[in-house]
Structure formats: structure tokens, C-alpha cells
Amino acid sequence: MALDFNFTPAQQRFRAEVRAWMQAHVPARALKTLESEEGFAQHREWERTLASGNWGMITWPQQYGGRGASLIDWLIFEEEYYRANAPLRVNQNGIFLLGPTLMEFGTPEQKARFLPRMAAGEEIWAQGWSEPQSGSDLAALRATAVRDGDHYVLKGHKIWSSRAAFADWCFGIFRTEPGSERHKGLSFILVPLRHPGVRVRGIRQIHGEPGFAEIFFEDARVPVANRLGDAGAGWQIAMATAGFERGLMLRSPARFQVAAQKLVQLWRRQAAGADPALGARVAQAWMDAEAYALNTYRTASRLMAGGSIGVEASLNKIFWSELDLELHRTAMSLLGDRAELAAGSPECLDPSWLEGFMFSLAGPIYAGTNEIQRNLIAERLLGLPRA
Amino acid sequence: MDFTFTEEQQLMAGAFRELTADICAPEQLRALYDGRDTQAEARWARLAELGLFGVLAAEGDGGLGLADADFILLAEEAGHAALPEPLVEQAAVALPALGAHAGLPSVKALLPQLASGEARLALAHSRNPLANLPPAPTHWLLCESDAAYLIEAAGVDVIVEPSIDAGRRLGRPVVRASAAPLCRGAVARALGENVLSRAALYVAAQSLGVGARMLAISVAYAKEREQFGKPIGAYQAIKHHLASVAVKLEFARAVVYAAVAHVGRTGARSLAALSHAKLAAADAADLAARMAIQVHGAMGYSWEVDLHFYMKRAWALAGAWGDHSFHSRRLQGLVCEEAFALGPDQTFERTA
Numbered sequence: 001m002a003l004d005f006n007f008t009p010a011q012q013r014f015r016a017e018v019r020a021w022m023q024a025h026v027p028a029r030a031l032k033t034l035e036s037e038e039g040f041a042q043h044r045e046w047e048r049t050l051a052s053g054n055w056g057m058i059t060w061p062q063q064y065g066g067r068g069a070s071l072i073d074w075l076i077f078e079e080e081y082y083r084a085n086a087p088l089r090v091n092q093n094g095i096f097l098l099g100p101t102l103m104e105f106g107t108p109e110q111k112a113r114f115l116p117r118m119a120a121g122e123e124i125w126a127q128g129w130s131e132p133q134s135g136s137d138l139a140a141l142r143a144t145a146v147r148d149g150d151h152y153v154l155k156g157h158k159i160w161s162s163r164a165a166f167a168d169w170c171f172g173i174f175r176t177e178p179g180s181e182r183h184k185g186l187s188f189i190l191v192p193l194r195h196p197g198v199r200v201r202g203i204r205q206i207h208g209e210p211g212f213a214e215i216f217f218e219d220a221r222v223p224v225a226n227r228l229g230d231a232g233a234g235w236q237i238a239m240a241t242a243g244f245e246r247g248l249m250l251r252s253p254a255r256f257q258v259a260a261q262k263l264v265q266l267w268r269r270q271a272a273g274a275d276p277a278l279g280a281r282v283a284q285a286w287m288d289a290e291a292y293a294l295n296t297y298r299t300a301s302r303l304m305a306g307g308s309i310g311v312e313a314s315l316n317k318i319f320w321s322e323l324d325l326e327l328h329r330t331a332m333s334l335l336g337d338r339a340e341l342a343a344g345s346p347e348c349l350d351p352s353w354l355e356g357f358m359f360s361l362a363g364p365i366y367a368g369t370n371e372i373q374r375n376l377i378a379e380r381l382l383g384l385p386r387a
Numbered sequence: 388m389d390f391t392f393t394e395e396q397q398l399m400a401g402a403f404r405e406l407t408a409d410i411c412a413p414e415q416l417r418a419l420y421d422g423r424d425t426q427a428e429a430r431w432a433r434l435a436e437l438g439l440f441g442v443l444a445a446e447g448d449g450g451l452g453l454a455d456a457d458f459i460l461l462a463e464e465a466g467h468a469a470l471p472e473p474l475v476e477q478a479a480v481a482l483p484a485l486g487a488h489a490g491l492p493s494v495k496a497l498l499p500q501l502a503s504g505e506a507r508l509a510l511a512h513s514r515n516p517l518a519n520l521p522p523a524p525t526h527w528l529l530c531e532s533d534a535a536y537l538i539e540a541a542g543v544d545v546i547v548e549p550s551i552d553a554g555r556r557l558g559r560p561v562v563r564a565s566a567a568p569l570c571r572g573a574v575a576r577a578l579g580e581n582v583l584s585r586a587a588l589y590v591a592a593q594s595l596g597v598g599a600r601m602l603a604i605s606v607a608y609a610k611e612r613e614q615f616g617k618p619i620g621a622y623q624a625i626k627h628h629l630a631s632v633a634v635k636l637e638f639a640r641a642v643v644y645a646a647v648a649h650v651g652r653t654g655a656r657s658l659a660a661l662s663h664a665k666l667a668a669a670d671a672a673d674l675a676a677r678m679a680i681q682v683h684g685a686m687g688y689s690w691e692v693d694l695h696f697y698m699k700r701a702w703a704l705a706g707a708w709g710d711h712s713f714h715s716r717r718l719q720g721l722v723c724e725e726a727f728a729l730g731p732d733q734t735f736e737r738t739a
Contacts, residue, residue, distance in 0.1 A: 002393040003456040005648045005735045011388065015732070072388050079731035254731035261729040268723060283719040286729075287642075287663050293734050294390075295641035301390035318634050371623070377633050378626030382606045385621040 007076070014069075015076045021053050022084035033355075034090045035209035040124075040166040043090035047121025056119030057095045060103070064111060065119030071248065071300035082254035093163055094118040094125035096249040098171050098190075101241045105188075105229040114190070126164035126193065128172025128215055129238070131157055136372050138173075139182045139235065143217060145174035145189055150224050152176065152189060154197070154217035162366070164213035165202035167193055171241075173234040176227075186234030188241075190226040197221065206358050245367045246313035248300065251320045253293035256327065259356065260289035263331055266349075270334055281330040288323035295319075311380040314373040321363030321370060328357035388735075390644065392460060400460035406437060407468030413693040419471060420553045420696065427522040430472055435504030440478045444502035445486065455479070455588070455647045462589045466596025469700040471554035473519040475593060476510045477501060480585040481528050485537075487651075488578055491569055493537060497526065509540070511560050514583055515708045517548055520556040527560055530579035534568040542566060552699040581651050586708040587661045588650045591643045591668035595636065597700045598672035601679040602632050604694055609682055619682070628678040635674050639667040645735075654738035656728070659721045662714035669711065672701040 007015070031046065032039030050056055051065065059074050060066025069077070089095065099118055102111055117123045134140035143156025158164075158172055170191050177185025193200055197220030202210025229237045244250075267274070267282040295316070299309060331353045332339040343351035364370040378384040410430045418424045434440065442458050444450020451457075458479045465475050482501045489495045500506035507521035512530040527543045529536040543566075545558040570578065606629060609620030619625050646664035649657035676698040680687035687694050705711065721727055728736065 002389065002391060002396055003459075003644060003647055004389040005645065005737075007388055007735070083730055083732060257731035257734070261731075264722060264729055268725060271723065279719050279723065280715060283715065283722055286722050287667065287718070288638075290663065290734060291638045291642045291667060293731065294645045295638050297388065297734075298390040298641045298644070301388070305389075305391050312637075315634050315637050318630075319638050371627070374627040374630035375623065377630035378620070381633060382602075382629055384606065384609060384626055384629070385618050387621050387623070 007072075011072060011076060014073055015080060018055075018077050018080040019084070021055070022080055022086055025049055025053065026084045026086045030085070031087045033207075033209055034088055034163075035165075035205065035207070035211035037166060040090060043087055044121060044124060046087045047089070047091055047124075051120040056121065057099060060099065060115065060119060064103075064115035071304055072297070074248075075252070075254075075297060075300060078252035079254040079257075082252065082258045085258075090163065091118065091121060091124045092250065093127050093167075093171075094123070094169075097127065097241050097245050098125055100244045100249070101171075101188075101237060102228065104240060105233075105237050109225070110228065123169055124163065124167045126161050126167040126170040126213070126215075128158040128161050128164075128170045128191070130160045132159055135160075136369055138238075141173065141175065141186070143172070143174045144178070145176045145187060145222075146178070147176065147224070148221070151221045152187075152224060152227070154189070154191065154220040154222060156217050158215040158217075160203075160212050161215055162212045164193065164200055164215055165210040169193060170215060171228070173238045176231050176234070183235040185232055186238075187231050188228040188234040188237040189222060190228060191217075191220065191222050195220055195222075206361075207355065242368060243309065243313050246317035246373070247309045248296060248303075248316075250367065251316075253289065253296045253320075256289040256320060256324060257293055259324070259327055260286045262350075263327055263334075266331060266334055274334060278330065278334055281326070281333070285323065285327040285330055288319075288326070292316075292320055292323060311376055314368075314376045315381075317367055318364075318370050318373050318377075321360075324356075324360040324363050328353065328360040332357050390641075392456075396457055396460055399457070400464055403437070403439070403461050403464045404467070406433060407464060407470060409433075411468040411470055413696065416469060416471075416554065416693070416696045420690075424471075427472065430470075431504060431507070431522055434472065434474050439474055440482070440504040441502030443479055443483045443486075444498060448486075448498040448502050450502040455483075455650050459588075459592050459644060459647050462592035463596035463599075466593030466598075466700065466704070467600045469552075469554050469597060469600070469696050471556075473508075473510070473521050475589045476519055476586070477504075477508045477521065479589045480582055481508050481510045484578060484581040484585055485528065487581060488570070488574065491537075491574075494569070497537070500525075509543075509545075509558060509560070510582070510586075512579060512582055512586070512708075514713065515586065517557040517559055519707075520545075520547075520558045528582075529560055529562060530575070530582050532579070533575060534571045535575040535578050536562055536566055537569040538562070538566055550699075550703060552696075552703040554696070554700060555703055580653060583708065584649075584651050584653075584657075584661055587665045587714070588643070588646050590704050590708045591639075591646070591664040594668035594672040594701060594704045595640055595643055597697050597704065598632070598636050598639075598668070598675035601672075601675040601694065601697050601701070602629065602636065604697070605629060605632075605675075605679040605682045608686070612686075625682055628682060632671070632675045632678050635671040639664075639671040642667045648735070649737055652737055655721045655724070655726070656733070657737055659718050659727075662709070662718040662721075665709060665714045666711065666718065669701075669705040673705060676701045 031042040034043040058067040058069040145152035173186045176187040197218045199216040202213045205211040341348035441450035446452040506525045509518040509524040509527045511518040524540045527538045544561040548557040643664045646660045649660040686692045
């Protein structure tokens with residue numbers, strides 16, 4: 001039935017089940033930031049707790065640690081997850097990006113080896129895309145993997161690798177065909193980070209914690225069995241992963257709806273002395289968070305009806321990153337002279353605004369800059385000529 | 388929960404697009420702009436022939452008995468075509484709103500005539516005092532704050548007001564003191580609210596359509612027009628303008644389609660959802676218009692290029708049936724009220 005906006009009784013029961021579990025299990029005190037070593041360990045522990053309730057990644061098949069849940073159930077789960085102020089998912093690179101990629105391109109052995117441990121929070125993943133000379137121009141990458149019998153020997157330098165400072169594994173693309181250029185001759189390889197020949201060096205982020213890292217590969221040997229898909233197919237697989245990143249999973253609407261809710265509440269408390277123009281920006285933030293939620297349900301419905309998500313993922317990425325930035329800029333304006341107060345200040349109303357503001361500045365950059373996304377939309381959705 | 392359209396709904400929209408390609412081709416809109424349009428009656432007849440006026444009318448009134456979810460894509464197409472006639476006002480706003488008050492005198496008898504297109508309604512409202520006139524209107528529906536009038540056209544004096552959009556013939560009705568209201572008080576208010584609710588939704592849908600049309604025209608132009616030895620669409624500055632329009636339209640679409648579930652409802656969330664739809668669609672169409680003229684350069688500022696037909700429709704719709712200030716203030720007032728329920732589990736909530 002078209003345009004049916006009612007949840008089924010089963011979906012309502014599912015929401016109640018998630019809500020009850022979250023109420024019983026979400027830590028009362030916020031965890032330390034997952035960018036710090038201590039916070040990372042706390043978040044790792046939380047992933048294990050989630051897995052104990054079988055909530056690791058509910059859309060996956062049961063054999064891999066999931067519940068075989070639908071995308072609508074996934075959205076309901078996320079709504080309750082964010083409503084409960086549950087901790088951020090430290091393994092998002094694994095469960096949201098590599099997981100779906102493995103599901104599509106992995107061998108049965110690879111799926112059995114990696115997916116259940118991912119869902120259980122036992123192995124935390126980082127990604128290895130960018131290099132010092134290849135950022136937006138990813139195809140310029142130089143890291144190599146040279147075949148030596150049943151192994152690849154990895155050499156090169158990855159950078160801006162989120163979570164890598166404390167993670168267990170990384171996935172990335174490496175040049176496996178000597179002398180190849182651009183998109184050709186690349187392979188998608190899974191590499192343990194605590195491994196001979198792999199050296200990780202954290203990079204402090206704008207907030208001071210090592211949220212991402214450089215990874216140096218110095219003749220690191222990994223089995224050929226760690227290659228995902230065919231040799232030379234790395235680019236296509238990486239693009240699929242990037243699609244998952246920008247698509248439905250990485251940024252659930254509930255995240256922004258909860259932030260918009262907090263913003264409206266902040267406005268309700270401070271409206272009396274505030275510039276009325278800020279009220280319009282508050283309302284806009286609420287509208288945009290709702291719009292993102294509605295469009296996500298629309299996409300989920302389309303996918304469940306057999307559709308696919310291609311370049312539309314770029315529309316999503318632009319919308320959520322820009323709404324998040326505007327929402328937090330509005331909060332900073334509303335907080336006025338208290339906006340600069342850092343955690344620990346007795347006058348600081350809520351340190352998460354400042355943290356969220358800084359993080360929102362990264363949104364238009366990571367997962368492919370918004371400039372690159374606009375190129376993709378123009379060329380692949382609108383059909384404009386390539387430069 | 389299902390946010391998709393059925394095949395039938397998409398087919399109906401496709402059939403309507405074919406019709407509008409025929410009756411609202413740019414050369415016909417140009418004739419209208421140059422004051423030599425002779426096709427208004429013919430267009431009305433074609434719309435009636437396809438049964439479009441009766442889509443939302445009950446089967447007993449000669450209609451198809453379909454629901455708003457079945458009309459929303461049609462309204463989008465009307466915007467896409469910059470259709471000159473007020474099909475949407477009659478078929479999707481006035482008719483179903485009157486249908487909810489079929490017990491009132493003279494309403495029941497009028498419904499089948501509205502559904503067939505035989506009657507031609509001019510619709511005005513205290514929030515939208517200038518009616519978008521059909522060719523040779525037969526009736527007026529006038530919703531004032533505390534009374535509503537349903538009057539034969541002969542009983543209303545009309546002050547015609549020119550619109551920059553030649554596809555809109557605007558008229559301000561002057562009701563004679565002797566006119567008897569159709570209803571007063573609570574009933575009139577309910578009718579007026581229903582009309583405004585429907586009009587906001589369907590104007591939003593038309594804005595989406597006209598926005599999409601301007602995007603399509605601009606993309607086509609950017610592929611053709613060459614500067615510095617290549618199509619201007621190959622340059623990132625142009626690409627980024629048009630990609631931003633695509634983003635805005637896509638998300639406004641979701642808001643408008645979801646607002647279908649709120650039409651006619653008066654709960655706080657429903658009013659907010661309808662204002663959101665109106666604002667999001669008008670903003671998207673506004674951005675489409677601004678970027679379209681920029682991409683067209685001087686061509687876009689000329690009378691010769693078709694773009695201005697659609698820009699003018701977008702500007703007109705932005706102010707119709709509650710302008711930006713009205714909907715923005717209404718939404719802000721509702722959402723910022725302490726009692727308004729917030730949070731991700733509230734998205735699809737609706738009360739009366």
C-alpha cells in the first residue's frame with residue numbers, strides 16, 4: 001500500500017523491546033570519548049554488552065550475529081538507541097562499511113571469519129583509504145601489495161585513518177599490479193594492525209585526542225586469503241564500501257533528531273533574551289532533521305521494494321552533514337558567551353555542544369568531501385559532462 | 388510503513404505528464420504570455436476528459452473515489468507543466484473540503500458538477516484572498532475567518548489583478564451585502580482550515596514539480612552551451628549549483644509526500660508537518676529558480692527563453708496559501724511550545 005505511514009503491531013512491539021533493553025543497559029554515566037584510549041576501551045566493552053543482547057547488527061543474518069531484521073526495524077532500533085543516549089558505535093567502520101561489503105564480495109570463509117566477531121564487538125575496524133598524496137583523488141594512491149607465494153607484502157603509508165589508533169584491523173586498497181595507474185590494478189585487503197611490519201601513529205584531532213592515525217606498512221606480510229574479491233577489483237569494491245558509508249547506515253536520522261530536540265529545548269529555555277532570528281534557525285534545524293528522517297524511510301521503503309541506492313547516497317551525505325553543521329552553529333550562537341566554555345567549566349551548560357560543533361565541521365569532509373559528492377551528483381544523477 | 392507509490396499512481400502521473408506536454412507545451416505558455424492564448428477552454432475540456440477533476444470525488448458523485456496519496460503526484464505534474472488552469476484548487480482543495488460538508492445546502496448538488504469539470508470554481512480564503520480563476524468561473528467558494536460563502540458567479544463582483552505569472556488569472560471577490568453565507572462559526576472555521584491545509588500541501592507539491600522542471604531545463608542548457616571550448620556543465624561551479632538544487636528538491640519531496648498523511652488534520656504535529664511541506668518545497672523551488680537563472684546567464688533574463696515561465700510560477704506559489712512568514716511563524720510557534728512532543732519516535736505521530 002502506497003504512502004502508508006503506520007508502524008505495524010510487530011514493529012511497535014519491536015520498538016518496545018528495544019526501548020526496554022536500552023533502559024536496562026545503557027550506562028547511566030556517559031562514557032569517555034572513544035577517541036581516547038580509556039574511552040575506546042569503554043566503548044569496546046559496550047559493544048560486547050550490545051552483542052550479549054543480540055543487538056550487534058540487527059540487519060545481518062542470524063548466522064553472522066544478526067537478527068535478519070528489515071531496514072524499517074533498523075531505523076526503529078536506531079531511534080530507540082539515540083533516544084536512550086546510548087554510546088557511539090566504536091566499530092562503525094566494521095559494522096556499517098566493511099560488513100555490508102563483505103556480505104556482497106566476501107567468500108563464505110571470509111564472512112564466517114570476520115562478520116560474527118564484528119557483530120560481537122571482538123574486533124574493531126579502521127579504514128585505510130587516504131594517503132599523504134591521495135585524498136579526494138583516491139585513485140592516486142601508491143601503497144603497494146606485492147605477491148609473494150601465499151602472501152602479499154605491504155609497503156606504504158595511509159593517513160587520516162579513523163579509529164586506527166586503538167583498533168584491531170584495517171581494510172584498505174593497495175596497488176597489487178606493479179606499474180598500474182589510477183583505478184586499475186588495485187586490490188581490497190584486510191590487515192591486522194597489531195602485526196609485524198605495521199606501525200600505527202595516532203594523530204591528535206582538533207579536540208586534542210588521537211581520533212585518527214597514520215599507518216605505516218613496512219614489508220608487512222598478510223595472507224592472500226585476506227584479499228576481498230578479485231585481484232585488481234579493489235576500486236569497484238572500495239566504491240561499494242563508500243556507497244554504504246554515504247548511504248543509509250553511517251548516519252542515522254535519529255542522531256540528528258535527538259540533537260534537534262536538544263536544540264529546541266535549549267531555545268525554549270533561552271528564547272526570552274534571544275534574537276528571534278535564532279528561533280527561525282532552531283525551527284529550520286528541527287525541519288531538516290525531520291526531512292532527513294522522512295527521506296531515509298523513503299529510501300528504506302524503496303530498497304525493501306527491490307530498489308537500490310547508488311548516487312542517491314551522495315544526496316544523503318550532503319544533506320546530513322550540512323544540517324548537522326547548521327544545527328551546531330545555531331547552538332553555538334544560542335549559547336552566546338558560554339559557547340566557548342570547555343568541559344570542566346562550572347558555567348558550561350553542556351560540553352556536548354562544543355564537541356558536537358567541532359565534529360560537525362568534519363562532516364562535509366569525511367566520507368568523501370561534499371565537493372566530490374556534488375561532482376558525483378552532477379555527473380551521475382544529472383548527467384552533466386565530466387571535466 | 389511504506390513510502391513508495393503504487394504502479395497505478397505512477398502510471399496516472401505519467402499519463403498526466405503526457406497530456407500536459409501536449410496542452411502546456413512552452414509555445415502555448417508563450418502564447419499566453421504574449422496575450423494571444425485561445426486555448427483555455429480547450430485545456431479545461433482536456434483535463435475534464437481525463438477525469439482529473441473527479442479523482443478525489445466520491446464515486447456516487449461521479450468521481451474516482453481516490454485518496455490524497457493518489458493526487459499528490461498529479462499536483463507535482465501540474466507544477467512541472469506550469470499548468471495555467473486551477474485544476475488543483477478545484478479537484479484537490481475545494482472539492483474534497485466541500486465533500487466533508489456535503490450536508491450543507493447546495494453542496495451536495497454541486498459536487499458532481501465540480502467532479503466533472505462542468506462547474507468551475509473560484510476559490511478565495513482570508514489567508515489567500517486572490518483567487519486563481521478558472522476560465523469563465525461558474526461558482527465561488529469564499530472562506531472568511533468566521534463565515535464561508537458558496538455563491539454562483541453572477542452574484543460576485545470580481546476585481547481582476549494581473550499576476551507576473553501569465554498562467555494565473557487572479558481575481559479579488561467582492562461579496563454583496565445581500566449574500567447569504569453557506570455556514571458560519573465552527574463549521575465555517577473547520578471548512579476554512581481544511582481548505583488551507585489542503586491548499587498548503589498541494590501548493591507544495593506544485594512547487595516541487597516546477598522546481599524539478601527548472602532543474603531539468605538548466606541541466607539541458609548546461610550540456611549544450613559552450614564556453615572556453617567546452618560545455619559549461621563540465622565546470623564545477625555549474626555542477627555544484629545544480630547538485631545543490633537536486634539535494635534540496637529530493638529532501639523536500641520526502642517532506643511533501645509524508646505531509647499527505649496530515650492533510651485535513653488540526654493537531655499541532657499535523658499543522659507543523661503541512662507548514663514544513665510548504666516551506667521546504669518553496670525553498671527548493673526558490674533555489675532552483677535562482678540557480679537556473681544563474682546557469683542560463685543573460686539568456687535566463689530574456690523573454691525569449693522559456694525559463695521565466697517556470698520561475699514566475701515558483702515565485703507565485705511561494706506566496707500563495709500562506710507565505711513564508713505565515714508558515715514559518717506558525718511552525719516555529721508550534722515546535723517551540725513546551726507541549727510539542729520532540730524526538731525520533733515522533734516523526735509519524737498524528738492526532739486528530
